[in-house]
Amino acid sequence: MLPFAFQFTSPGPVLYDFGPVAIRWYGLLIASAVLIGLSVSRWLATKRQVDPELMSDLVLWMVVAAIPCARLYYVLFEWQQYADNPGQAIAIWQGGIAIHGAMIGGTLAALIFAKLKQVSFWQLADLATPAVILGQAIGRWGNFFNSEAFGRPTDLPWKLYIPEKLVIAGRTIFPRPSQFADVAYYHPTFLYESLWNFALLALLLFLFFQGLGGRLKLKLGAIACLYLMGYSLGRIWIEGLRMDSLMLGPLRVAQVVSLIGIVLGGAGLLWLYGLKRDLPDVVGKTTPPGQQPDS
Helix, strand or coil, rough: CHHHHHHHEEECEEEECCCCCCCEEEHHHHHHHHHHHHHHHHHHHHCCCCCCHHHHHHHHHHHHHHHHHHHHHHHHCCCHCCCCCCHHHHHHHHHHHHHHHHHHEEEEEEEHHHHHHCCCCHHHHHHHHHHHHHHHHHHHHHHHHHHCCECCCCCCCCEECCCCCEECCCCCECCCCHHCCCCCEECCCHHHHHHHHHHHHHHHHHHHHHHHHHCCCCCCHHHHHHHHHHHHHHHHHHCCCCCCEEEECCEEEEHHHHHHHHHHHHHHHHHHHHCCCCCCCCCCCCCCCCCCCCC
């Protein structure tokens, strides 16, 4: 029997409460993830001889686009909750965002940014995606503090305790699924995804520096494609454990989108290394530092 310490219990979603103003763990973690991710992307940019200020500007664009797109994505697939009161669709402070929506918004912002700045989109993507996966690994712990996005009931030693009810800012929330109202312990899917993302970060950084040192022929866009495949592979099986998935008929939306991500990422790698061609870009061909152009 493993020690009791392996059981996860959230201390609650609020870190400090100053009456009308409260500092929430989720917001603190997201802000920290953005700042730490920015530092990582600037560091990687210097290694590829790219102006790190470019990454600072890009992160601002991506954050501004990602937040509303994450909310819009969620609302579209949960429209039945908002049909009678559409004004609640903008109440993002009450919860309800989706990481795939944020990824789509961030990608569109990066494409526009790259076109305006006349820099390679894939260069930016390779520098940003390790920071993005790090941010996702950190941000998932916000779900832990909010007692949300958990999996099916379990009695495993690393089980997650979900309270019967929470009172947040005067609102009473019942986080347990109605059909399991008497069940206290669930799969900590936040932990599974966080660990998966940290492992993927380690792989991306290893490959990045292998390519930088010339020990691996790493083409522009390869890191981004691997990120897309790696994250999607993890999300498919972890999503299968969750009970709060966004649904499209009988299908879990996150699994469908992740399957598309695997196909796109794999197609990108096949394009780069099977067909030996550069990925379509908003600018002309660029060779990563430390490598020679293809002959």
